[in-house]
Amino acid sequence: MSNGTSPLASAAADRRTFLQASAIAGGSLLALAPAVHAAGSDELKVGLIGCGGRGSGAAVNAVRAGPGIKLWAMGDMFADRLEAHRQSLQKEIGDRMDVPESRCFLGFNAYRHVIDSGVDVVCLATPPGFRPLHLEAAVEAGKHVFCEKPVAVDAPGVRQVLATSAKAKDKGLSIVSGFCWRYDQGMRETFQRLADGAIGRITAMQCSYNTGMLWMHKRRPEWSDMEWQLRNWLYFTWLSGDHNVEQHIHSLDKMAWAMGDQYPVKAVGLGGRQARTSPDYGHIFDHHAVVYEFANGVRCYSYCRQQPGCANDVTDFYFGSQGTAMTHGANGTAWIKGESSWQYTPAMSRRAIDKYQFEHNVLFKSIRDRQAHNDGESMAKSTLMGILGRMATYTGQSITWEMALNSKEDLTPPKMEMGSLPTPPVAIPGQTKFV
Numbered sequence: 401m402s403n404g405t406s407p408l409a410s411a412a413a414d415r416r417t418f419l420q421a422s423a424i425a426g427g428s429l430l431a432l433a434p435a436v437h438a439a440g441s442d443e444l445k446v447g448l449i450g451c452g453g454r455g456s457g458a459a460v461n462a463v464r465a466g467p468g469i470k471l472w473a474m475g476d477m478f479a480d481r482l483e484a485h486r487q488s489l490q491k492e493i494g495d496r497m498d499v500p501e502s503r504c505f506l507g508f509n510a511y512r513h514v515i516d517s518g519v520d521v522v523c524l525a526t527p528p529g530f531r532p533l534h535l536e537a538a539v540e541a542g543k544h545v546f547c548e549k550p551v552a553v554d555a556p557g558v559r560q561v562l563a564t565s566a567k568a569k570d571k572g573l574s575i576v577s578g579f580c581w582r583y584d585q586g587m588r589e590t591f592q593r594l595a596d597g598a599i600g601r602i603t604a605m606q607c608s609y610n611t612g613m614l615w616m617h618k619r620r621p622e623w624s625d626m627e628w629q630l631r632n633w634l635y636f637t638w639l640s641g642d643h644n645v646e647q648h649i650h651s652l653d654k655m656a657w658a659m660g661d662q663y664p665v666k667a668v669g670l671g672g673r674q675a676r677t678s679p680d681y682g683h684i685f686d687h688h689a690v691v692y693e694f695a696n697g698v699r700c701y702s703y704c705r706q707q708p709g710c711a712n713d714v715t716d717f718y719f720g721s722q723g724t725a726m727t728h729g730a731n732g733t734a735w736i737k738g739e740s741s742w743q744y745t746p747a748m749s750r751r752a753i754d755k756y757q758f759e760h761n762v763l764f765k766s767i768r769d770r771q772a773h774n775d776g777e778s779m780a781k782s783t784l785m786g787i788l789g790r791m792a793t794y795t796g797q798s799i800t801w802e803m804a805l806n807s808k809e810d811l812t813p814p815k816m817e818m819g820s821l822p823t824p825p826v827a828i829p830g831q832t833k834f835v
């Protein structure tokens with residue numbers, strides 16, 4: 401495995417340089433589509449960046465999206481993570497995988513080496529704090545991308561993703577996002593019915609992502625602050641965005657989807673850290689409650705909680721002038737009650753393709769057909785909806801969409817290297833300032 405030898409580029413510096421230098425070139429999609437991806441049998445090589453649970457799943461989905469697709473390179477921060485998943489992938493998709501040690505890369509620069517290893521497509525599945533940097537590098541290098549959600553943790557990251565997505569459009573490159581419910585057959589039909597007026601005009605919405613605790617890795621004496629945070633990325637805002645951004649984002653994305661990809665104009669919220677207070681869990685909150693308001697006056701009441709021993713609930717409700725709808729954020733069931741009642745359970749549709757697989761089917765078909773698919777704008781804006789909520793709960797203030805989008809708060813640590821990195825203070829509403 402290689403650590404790479406080039407000096408580590410600072411993510412913050414890359415981000416700022418890009419924002420200053422970005423000038424989007426015009427041009428037609430087809431004219432700029434990479435020539436190697438002619439329809440038919442050309443081999444497509446996939447690079448995986450972030451070899452955890454979801455990244456490995458994405459790699460399997462990628463190689464199963466059609467013939468001639470091979471996992472070619474892998475990159476992770478840590479050798480133990482990469483090796484464990486290389487071995488399990490070898491068992492699962494050995495015949496679709498050609499990843500020798502020389503194409504396994506470690507450390508902060510692993511992404512660059514994967515991108516430069518001769519791949520056509522990259523799967524981005526690190527903690528989301530790295531996503532804007534990795535997405536930009538992939539698109540700059542002319543690669544198609546599968547991009548896990550959320551796609552940023554702060555507003556500079558969202559702006560970077562929006563700019564990169566526009567660039568991908570101009571280059572004829574596909575970006576398929578990991579907002580997986582957008583690729584779920586039952587959800588697609590439900591949202592089509594909502595768009596067709598099954599509950600009339602939406603008047604209010606409610607969504608909850610209330611669960612118990614997630615995993616946590618107890619700190620080992622040999623881990624520096626940076627290594628400890630990376631291995632427990634869920635609990636640090638610069639890596640995860642907080643759990644309303646990392647997990648509840650699926651619910652918020654559905655709220656925007658129901659509104660026809662309109663996003664709220666402002667948010668107020670409350671939240672805190674009551675049950676999960678040990679420093680083992682970094683500095684994020686364990687509950688958020690946010691009221692989002694849309695331009696037409698519709699309000700969305702959104703809740704998320706990660707506390708043990710409480711009632712769990714992962715559902716979304718849409719209240720309309722002629723009915724009500726529900727989508728379940730865990731088991732994928734849905735119903736509509738009203739003049740056009742309807743019910744969906746995944747078991748009803750035996751031929752339905754798994755949503756994680758369908759994401760990759762769409763991605764690879766778009767590459768083969770030279771019809772670039774680009775989820776960039778919705779994935780960036782849905783991510784911002786979560787960040788807007790966090791800004792509202794952390795500060796206790798009413799925050800507008802424009803304030804959030806133009807926020808100067810850059811959560812990137814000053815140095816991207818193993819070593820000292822103090823845990824930020826827990827936010828206190830009314831005291832923590834909007835930046």
Ligand SMILES: NC(=O)c1ccc[n+]([C@@H]2O[C@H](COP(=O)([O-])OP(=O)(O)OC[C@H]3O[C@@H](n4cnc5c(N)ncnc54)[C@H](O)[C@@H]3O)[C@@H](O)[C@H]2O)c1
Pocket residue numbers: 449450451452453454455475476477478481482507508510511525526527528530548549550578579580630646
């Ligand atoms: N769409 C979904 O349903 C879904 C489900 C689970 C996770 N996710 C998303 O997928 C992403 C990964 O989640 P996961 O559950 O696989 O986490 P994970 O911790 O299992 O995997 C993340 C991997 O990235 C590695 N990593 C960290 N920083 C890196 C860097 N700079 N370069 C390369 N590798 C790095 C870690 O060492 C780890 O192996 C997150 O954004 C998460 O929100 C999406």
